[in-house]
Structures are given as C-alpha cells and as structure tokens.
Amino acid sequence: MKKQYISDAVIRRLPRYYRYLDELHSRGVVRISSSTLGKRMGVTASQIRQDLSCFGEFGQQGYGYNIMELRAEIGRILGVDEPRRLIIIGAGHLGHALLQNFDFAQGGFRLDTAFDVAPELIGTQINGVAIRSMDELDSYCAMYHPAVAVLTVPKNAAQEIANHLVSLGVRGLWNFTNVELDAEESVFVENVHFADSLLTLSYRIAKDPGAGKEET
Amino acid sequence: MKKQYISDAVIRRLPRYYRYLDELHSRGVVRISSSTLGKRMGVTASQIRQDLSCFGEFGQQGYGYNIMELRAEIGRILGVDEPRRLIIIGAGHLGHALLQNFDFAQGGFRLDTAFDVAPELIGTQINGVAIRSMDELDSYCAMYHPAVAVLTVPKNAAQEIANHLVSLGVRGLWNFTNVELDAEESVFVENVHFADSLLTLSYRIAKDPGAGKEET
Numbered sequence: 011m012k013k014q015y016i017s018d019a020v021i022r023r024l025p026r027y028y029r030y031l032d033e034l035h036s037r038g039v040v041r042i043s044s045s046t047l048g049k050r051m052g053v054t055a056s057q058i059r060q061d062l063s064c065f066g067e068f069g070q071q072g073y074g075y076n077i078m079e080l081r082a083e084i085g086r087i088l089g090v091d092e093p094r095r096l097i098i099i100g101a102g103h104l105g106h107a108l109l110q111n112f113d114f115a116q117g118g119f120r121l122d123t124a125f126d127v128a129p130e131l132i133g134t135q136i137n138g139v140a141i142r143s144m145d146e147l148d149s150y151c152a153m154y155h156p157a158v159a160v161l162t163v164p165k166n167a168a169q170e171i172a173n174h175l176v177s178l179g180v181r182g183l184w185n186f187t188n189v190e191l192d193a194e195e196s197v198f199v200e201n202v203h204f205a206d207s208l209l210t211l212s213y214r215i216a217k218d219p220g221a222g223k224e225e226t
Numbered sequence: 227m228k229k230q231y232i233s234d235a236v237i238r239r240l241p242r243y244y245r246y247l248d249e250l251h252s253r254g255v256v257r258i259s260s261s262t263l264g265k266r267m268g269v270t271a272s273q274i275r276q277d278l279s280c281f282g283e284f285g286q287q288g289y290g291y292n293i294m295e296l297r298a299e300i301g302r303i304l305g306v307d308e309p310r311r312l313i314i315i316g317a318g319h320l321g322h323a324l325l326q327n328f329d330f331a332q333g334g335f336r337l338d339t340a341f342d343v344a345p346e347l348i349g350t351q352i353n354g355v356a357i358r359s360m361d362e363l364d365s366y367c368a369m370y371h372p373a374v375a376v377l378t379v380p381k382n383a384a385q386e387i388a389n390h391l392v393s394l395g396v397r398g399l400w401n402f403t404n405v406e407l408d409a410e411e412s413v414f415v416e417n418v419h420f421a422d423s424l425l426t427l428s429y430r431i432a433k434d435p436g437a438g439k440e441e442t
Contacts, residue, residue: 018268019235021426021429021430022422022426024425024426024429025419025421025422025423025425025426025429026419026422028425029419029421029422033406052234087429087432088425088428088429088432089428089429089431089432089433090425090428092432094428094431102323103319103320103322103323103326104319104320104323104327106319107318107319107320107323108420110319111320111404112420112421113421114424116421117421117424117425117428118428119424119428157431158427158428158431181431181434182427182428182430182431184423184424184427188327190249196434198427198430198431198434200423200424200426200427200430202420202423203241203242203245204324204328204418205241205245205328205329205332205333206238206241206242206245207241207400207416207418208330208333208335208400208416209240209241209244209304209306209333210237210238210240210241210416211374211398211400211414211416212304212305212306212310212333212334212335212374212398213237213240213241213303213304213305214237214398214414214416215305215310215373215374215397215398215414216303216304216305216308217305218397218412218414
C-alpha cells in the first residue's frame with residue numbers, strides 16, 4: 011500500500027463509499043463500475059478511481075468493482091474490523107436518541123456504558139446499555155480503556171469533560187456540543203455540526219427557481 | 227453574478243465558511259486573508275478564492291476579506307436572510323434535542339410548531355415551541371406553508387410522512403431517519419448521516435501510529 015498524504019476530502023468520502031456499497035450489497039448487487047457508483051453518489055468515475063488509488067489497487071478494467079470485496083477493504087481502511095470501545099457522556103435527549111437508534115456495532119464500536127449525572131438515569135438501561143454515574147468514569151476507563159467518547163453534554167460542561175476524558179486516555183471525541191474544543195494534537199476531535207447540513211438545504215431551496223417566499 | 231454549475235463540494239463548504247466567519251466575527255476580527263482562513267479550515271487559499279469566485283467578486287488583493295461583509299454575502303447566498311418557516315415532525319428524543327439546543331433562527335428559519343402522535347406530548351411546549359397533534363398537520367400547512375420539515379420520526383414511518391409532507395407543499399426535508407427517501411426531483415432531501423462522521427473518526431484513530439488495540 012502506498013504511503014502518502016491523504017486529503018481530508020478523500021477521507022470524508024470513504025464512509026460514503028462504505029455506506030453506498032453496504033446498501034448495494036444488501037440489495038444483492040455483486041459488482042459495479044466506477045461510473046455507475048459515481049452516478050449514484052454524485053461524483054465522477056475518475057474521482058472514485060483516484061480516491062481509491064490512495065489506498066491500493068481496486069477493481070479491474072472492464073469488470074468494475076466486486077462490491078463485497080471493496081466494501082470489506084474500505085471497512086478495513088476505516089478500522090471497522092478492529093473492535094474498539096466507545097462510551098457516551100451525557101444520556102439526555104441527544105444521547106438517548108443515539109443509544110436508541112444508532113448502530114455503533116456496525117461501525118466497529120463496542121458500547122456497554124453511558125455516563126450521566128442525573129440520579130433518575132443512573133442505574134437504568136437504554137437499549138441494553140447501562141447508565142452509570144459520572145463518579146464511575148475514572149474507574150471504568152482504567153479498566154476498559156475506551157478509545158472514543160461521544161460528547162452529548164451541555165455546552166458549558168464540554169471543555170472540562172473533554173480535558174478529563176483525554177487525561178483518562180480517550181483518543182477520539184465525537185463532539186455534538188457545538189463547542190470548538192481545545193485538545194492536544196494526539197487527540198482526534200470529530201465535530202457534528204448540524205447547522206452545516208441545514209444550511210446546505212437552505213441554499214438549495216433559496217437557489218431553486220420554483221422557490222417562492224413563504225407567506226407570513 | 228455569474229451563472230454556472232456549482233458543484234456539491236463547493237455548496238457543502240459554504241456553511242463551513244459561514245460558520246468560521248461567524249466565529250471570527252464574534253471574536254471581533256475584522257478582516258482575514260484567504261490563506262489564514264484556509265489554514266483555519268484546512269483548505270488551501272486558492273480553493274477558497276476559487277469557491278467564492280463561483281458567486282461573485284469578493285476580497286481585495288493585499289487586503290483580504292472583510293469578515294462582516296463576506297459573512298453577510300455568504301448568508302445571502304445560503305438564503306439565511308429570507309425567513310422561511312420550518313416544522314419538526316417527531317418530538318421524541320432527537321426532535322426534543324433539536325428543539326432544545328439547535329438555533330433554527332440563526333439559519334433563517336422560523337419554528338413555532340412541532341408535531342407528534344404521543345398524547346403526553348401534544349399540547350405541551352418545548353423551548354417555546356408548541357407540540358401539536360399530527361392531525362393538525364394539514365391545516366397548519368394550509369395556513370402557514372412551511373418550506374422545510376425536519377424528519378425525526380421512526381424509520382418505518384419516514385417514507386409515508388415524507389410523501390404526505392410533499393403533498394402539502396413542503397419543499398425541503400431535513401432527514402434524520404437514516405432511510406433513503408424517494409422523493410420527486412422538485413423536493414430537496416438533506417440526509418444527516420451520523421455514521422459518516424463517526425467512521426471518519428474511526429479512520430483517524432485506526433491510522434494513527436500511536437494507536438494500540440484496546441484491551442478487551
């Protein structure tokens with residue numbers, strides 16, 4: 011496999027490839043050309059070939075990609091095949107929604123515990139995941155070394171909790187708090203910015219010639 | 227303003243520019259060069275200049291961008307300055323979290339009502355927004371013509387509700403259901419895929435030389 015700098019844009023397309031291949035695989039499709047895959051995803055065939063060439067040699071001239079193989083390979087690149095432990099900090103509405111609906115296992119994450127400060131939540135389970143007191147966070151991390159923490163806590167607690175998690179050895183923060191966290195270089199912070207997505211939708215509606223202003 | 231095809235990648239960077247400029251503005255920064263802005267955002271200066279050139283002429287050689295002006299201009303491009311009405315369908319945990327924490331007004335959206343089927347929610351308010359029965363959806367839409375609906379409903383209800391919303395004149399769906407919705411061309415669907423974000427984080431941790439497998 012070539013060693014090279016891989017741009018952020020390429021990295022961000024990998025999960026999308028994975029998702030589309032997953033969908034095709036579950037629909038029983040066996041192989042696909044880069045141009046067909048590209049059309050589905052709204053990127054060019056050459057973009058796909060170029061992206062994948064960062065990671066090795068995939069596909070075959072005149073045949074295209076074997077979906078199962080390519081999916082497995084991208085899964086390996088994404089680290090999905092190495093189970094890592096994940097915890098959720100904050101089992102309020104957003105944390106609860108993730109616990110209830112998000113398939114962490116599919117992304118290669120093991121989740122058995124979420125932490126909160128609310129007495130009425132501590133000791134309960136959500137979707138089979140135990141909610142423990144924040145007081146137990148240190149001992150849990152010392153024993154299980156979670157790699158990733160999901161931050162679904164109030165804004166004003168975000169930075170302090172992030173610092174504490176990093177001191178406990180957490181290497182990645184999936185940050186839903188909308189706070190730009192300061193963290194040392196060795197820690198990976200992935201921010202979920204809902205607003206970026208809504209503004210993209212806003213743009214498309216604003217630019218559509220069929221769009222009329224709402225009646226207010 | 228030039229009329230031209232604008233790629234999805236450019237469109238998706240616009241909200242990020244807007245967000246960074248917002249942050250700089252709120253910190254009292256008045257102007258910025260494309261290279262400094264690029265460094266903060268992890269894109270090149272020429273990328274920024276090229277992206278913005280799709281929409282007009284911005285910035286000045288040797289001065290850079292006036293942050294307030296550029297922010298206002300991008301806001302206009304994104305349609306933030308035209309208030310549009312938005313409704314939320316589903317006030318469960320995820321809907322509740324958005325109602326509680328997300329600033330719809332900042333994106334130019336007016337939100338006064340969410341809809342649900344749960345008797346214990348109907349008639350209540352969350353963060354000043356009234357929760358009404360789904361039975362009132364048709365009459366509300368006939369009166370207020372919401373442009374956008376946020377879909378935070380269970381998967382199995384998603385497509386049917388989406389069809390109904392479109393028949394009521396909703397033009398954009400902000401889809402959190404993880405269902406690939408079928409919708410006619412004139413409707414804009416913006417899917418929020420949490421998994422793409424988590425897998426990006428997974429990749430970075432997997433690729434980091436400092437990463438060890440967790441002890442399980």
